Amino acid sequence: MYKITAIIPAYNAELFIEAALSSVFEQTYSVDEIIVVNDCSQDDTSKVVNELSSLHENIHVYSLGKNKGVSYARNFGLAKARNNWILFLDADDVLEPNIVEKANAYLENSDDLSKLAMIHTSYKQIDIEGNIFDGIIKGKELKQGEAFGELLVRNQIITPSGLLLNKEFVLKYGNFNEKLSSKNEDWDLWLRLSQFGDIGYIDEPLVRVRRHNSNATRVLNVVVAGSPEQTILDQYNLDVIRAAILCRSYSKVKNILDYVSMLYRFQKWREGVIELEQLVSEDVKEKSSILFLKAVYFLHNEQFEASKSLFEQILKITPQHGASLNNLAVLNAMNSNFLQAKHLLESALDLNPNYMDAIINMRLLHTDGEFRNSYRFTLRELRPVLLSYEG
Known part of the structure; x- marks a missing residue:
């Protein structure tokens, strides 16, 4: 049995920290030690943790004198951990009782x-x-040769809670970047480590991740110049990114489609659409994806009629294409076709009740404000199960 250290960074977590710690105590296989890093909480987090630590001798509590952020807290815990295998848990999340086993x-x-x-x-x-929200967020096993490209394309595959980390890799290749936003520091580390090692996967839901207004992963990133995500991507040469994505064991078309998405994220719109012009596929899903990325290009250039035509083509061959339903709804609303917009958004939400862009756009349809200035286009195709956000 391997000795494992659980690390829990905590900031103003009085409402949830007891449930988080209890989920560690109640494991079918016990962890060797638990490290709680109290990041200068202003509530009763310290009181709750200290009461629990008096009952369990394997808890070590460290209280920081100044709020330093979740990356610093995790790195602090890593430095204190006596074991090589590290189990992370955010203070508002809950482990299933058999995750350590x-x-x-x-x-x-x-x-x-x-x-x-x-x-x-x-x-x-x-x-x-x-x-519990409907659906399970799934990951996948990633071997070293494909892991980097896969994580570049989808940056929300891995959540820190429930992740078991090999500390030797952190010591060799660096820890969490404390200069990055708390919504991106984990992705930055996963990208770095994926270039040197495999990423294992257990296909069972062994952690419950809480979504609410104050947790660190609530806001989805919009990639703009100077954003944290752009800062991370700018660390890598575009040729390196292209090679990493195209070497994956998917079809050539899917790999190029994912590379085009990356070009868009780098604001290289023209280069992306040139790649698309050379793609041909008889596969319905790939055909829809080609049309979708072309439509996104036209949206970027504010060629709304051209994009509208492409979204309509997608829905003819893939009626349940959620992002196209949302985007076509926005384009209709911009032209004051509010009834049609409402119908399209209802269809999108029937398919994906947690679809945040569609939820926001539906709310905007019922306000007196200027819709055109606040709408939400979806610029990437949807996952099978969407992340959920409360509030």
């Missing part, structure tokens, strides 16, 4: 732990009251 089994069945950078699991989402 499952992680141990994965480690025992691994051929070469020196190549294993981390293990993640699928997870469920809960609201502030602990109610």
Whole structure:
């Protein structure tokens, strides 16, 4: 059985920290030590943690004199940890009782732990009251050769809570970047480590991630010049990114489509659409994706009629294409076709009840404000299960 250290950074977590810690105490396989880093909380987090630590001798509580942020707190915990395998848990999330047991089994069945950078699991989402949202957020096992490209394309595959990290990789390749926003520092580290090791995956929902107004991962990033996501992407040469994406074991068309998405994120719109012009596919999903990325290009250039035509083409071949339903609704609303916009948004929400862009656009349809200035286009195709956000 492998010795594991659980690290819990906590800031103003009095409402949730007891449930988080209880989920560690109640594991079928016990962790060797628990490190709580209280990041200068202004509520009763310290009181709750200290009361619990008096009952459990393997808890070590460190209170910072100044609020330093979640990256600093995690790095502080890593420096204090006595074990190589680190289980992260945010203070408002909850572990399932067998995650340590499952992680141990994965480690025992691994051929070469020196190549294993981390293990993640699928997870469920809960609201502030602990109610579970529909659907399971799934990840995937990623070998070193494909992991970097896969994480570039989708930066929300792995959540910190429930992740088991090989500390040797952090010591060798660097820890969490404390200069980055708390919504991006984990992705930056996963990208870095994925270039040197494998990412394991347990296909069971072994953690419950809480979505609410104050947690660190609530806001989805919009990539603009100077944004934290752009700062991370700018660390990598575009040729490196292209090679990483195209070497994955998907079809050539899918790889190029994902590369075009990256070009768009780098604001290289013209280069992206040139790549698209050379793509041909008989696969319905790939055909829809080609049309969608062309439509996004026209949206960027404010060629709204051209984009509208393409979204309509997509819905003819893929009627349940959520992002196209939302975007076509916006274009209709901009032309004062509010009834049609409402119908399209209702269809999008029937398919994806947690679809935030569609939820916001539906609210805007019922306000007296200027819709055109506040609408939300969706510039990437939707995941099978969407992240949920409360509030």
